[in-house]
Amino acid sequence: MSIDISNYNREADLMQDEIHLLKKSLVELKNNIDNHQSIPNDDSASALNKLVVENTKLKHRLAVLNRAVAELSAKKTPVDNTRMQSINDILTDIFSTAISRAFPDLTDPPIVIALSGSNPKFGDYQCNSAMPLSNIYKQSGKKVAPRDLGQKIIDNVESHEIIEKLELAGPGFINVYLNKQFGLKNLSTIFVHGVNPPQLPRKLNVLVDFSSPNIAKEMHVGHLRSTIIGDSICRLLEFLGHDVLRINHVGDWGTQFGMLIAHLHDKYPDFHEKSPPIGDLQAFYKESKQRFDEDEDFKKRAYASVVKLQSFYPIYKKAWELICDVSRKEFQRIYDRLDIKLIERGESFYQTRMEAIVKDLQAGGYLEEDEGRKVMWGSQGGQNIPLTVVKSDGGFTYDTSDLAALKQRVDEEKCDWIIYVTDAGQATHFNTLFGCARKAGLLTEKIRVDHVGFGVVLGEDKKKFKTRSGDTVRLLDLLDEGLKRALDKLKEKEREKVLTPEELKQAQEAIAYGCIKYADLSHNRNHEYVFSFDKMLEDKGNTAVYLLYAYTRIRSIARNANFTPEKIKELAKTCQISLDHEKEWKLGKVLSRFPDVLLKITKDLCLHHICEYMYEISTTFTEFYDSCYCIERDSSGDVVKVNHGRILLAEATAMILEKCFSIIGMKPVSRM
Secondary structure (H helix, E strand, C coil): CCCCCHHHHHHHHHHHHHHHHHHHHHHHHHHHHHHHHCCCCHHHHHHHHHHHHHHHHHHHHHHHHHHHHHHHHHHHCCCCCCCCCCHHHHHHHHHHHHHHHHCCCCCCCCCCEEECCCCHHHCCEEECCHHHHHHHHHHCCCCCCHHHHHHHHHHCCCCCCCEEEEEEECCCEEEEEECHHHHHHHHHHHHHHCCCCCCCCCCCEEEEECCCCECCCCCEHHHHHHHHHHHHHHHHHHHCCCEEEEEECCECCCHHHHHHHHHHHHHCCCCCCCCCCCCCHHHHHHHHHHHHHHCHHHHHHHHHHHHHHHCCCHHHHHHHHHHHHHHHHHHHHHHHHHCCCCEECCHHHHHHHHHHHHHHHHHCCCCEEECCEEEECCCCCCCCCCEEEECCCCCCCHHHHHHHHHHHHHHCCCCCEEEEECCHHHHHHHHHHHHHHHHCCCCCCCCEEEEECCCCEECCCCCECECCCCCECEHHHHHHHHHHHHHHHHHHCCHHHCCCHHHHHHHHHHHHHHHHHHHHHCCCCCCCEECCHHHHCCCCCCCHHHHHHHHHHHHHHHHHCCCCHHHHHHHHHHCCCCCCCHHHHHHHHHHHCHHHHHHHHHHHCCCHHHHHHHHHHHHHHHHHHHHCCCEEECCCCCEEEECHHHHHHHHHHHHHHHHHHHHCCCCCCCCC
16 A cells, blocks of 8 residues: 655654744743843833743744644554554544643643553553643643543544543543454454554664674674674564664774784795685684784784785785684574574774774864874763774774764665664763764764663673683574573473474474573663573473463464464455454454554664563463363364354464564474
């Protein structure tokens, strides 16, 4: 379904620009009014009256524009019946219009829509705007009871297919009860069009910078979170329809390459003619590092090698390429197993761009001398650490490459949104980077940038996750251990007796990699978490194993009723999902929240929301399944009755769960 909304978008953008200017004018007027009030004389009083009149006019114009934008937003996004609609967005639009009509004197009134708790007497959703509205009136000298404001809001709500009824509760809360027919219509779209993403105003160019290991070093557990979180963010944004560029900003340029190249020259002098056996790059790196730390002559040659590499001497460049290729193959083994897709773009890619940006910053007067360095201060408050753009020896730093990368992403990739996924310890660096970029005009307000930070992975002793010998845990070893434990778990349940070897392998990999990903994503990324295979592999509670088993059980319902996917599609044409029973409707409402869960993640980029949602779907389905028979059998086990509406509800559940699995990078299997 193609919808041309360009004219509506242009109108709305113009109105938003005017609203922005009006708000700026109102702030300036308020300051002027405050200044005049502090100087009580006749001239000041006259000027004050004029300012107050002007202020009233501007407020009225702003209220008119806000109402127009609210009405236009309903026009500019016509309902697309090929996808589930966002309940939160619809309710926000309904109450935004109602509140603007009820209180035309207010500018930018608060619209507070919340999901109600588990108690059905509070409705399904609530509009909780009355209390903050009452506070706004109180600050302006008017005392209005929140309950009266709540009633006025209800009086101005137009009827809509989504609302069954509204109730005023307590001091002004508005309980919203959803209409079953809307729920039925919303869910039924997936049998015709599949599980589609929610409607968005426009498609964005998004770049996600994640994983980012260092060449010549093995990937370890420290890279796990960035890789898993970054991939899931990409999967979500791709599903939503954005153009996503997945960038692996690897460390492939710097001092360490000098020592690696010098060591390669010494150990394998014919490396440019005969490929050297440096498959174990970790050991090779340790050897070169030891020489670098202990041998002054070697250290000098290492530094000289860096200079020659950065001047692109052919033999040094070939040595660098050889080392990068060996490392790249090792990284890819892990990415293949975790089903991660990335475009590698190392620091070397930005070498010439670093030279250009330093010249630009110097010409713009943004760089300051500091003990031989050239540094840049950002514009954000409280910053006390500058970016080191040029070192005292004239070399560049990570700060330089990050500035050059950001400029390239804005100017060349035309990004609307840039996301960096690194540990929380780099938050200060990114705040400084974004501040400097805005100061230099590299970033405008129209470009969104996010640093997606995360806490460290802990061992079961609650200390940083290490091997027993104190070494960093290799990611490859972790994945191997996961596979071994997953197979043990399956054999413990004697699944090898009922599954084919191929099915057993698929289940093993689904559990092993799924439990590692899910354990990470199900925790709030801002917190550290304890890595425990024993907890990950539990089949009860909010774990990957529980969800995978729940999914296979749901899928088996249609199979046991002899319904293939094609027969389900045909059934949906003649039969409706059943939402009559209390437990059916409860499950239907949970499934209907799918678009809102995804939209929520785009705001804070926290994937634990979707994990909590998947768990809620599974537990709510269990409630439904325990109370509502989908298939009835006689005493001999033969099927005597199939409830087609419930079969469709079960299939809708499986389809939405499957899409959630896909977004977090898990691969469910139909048989476990």
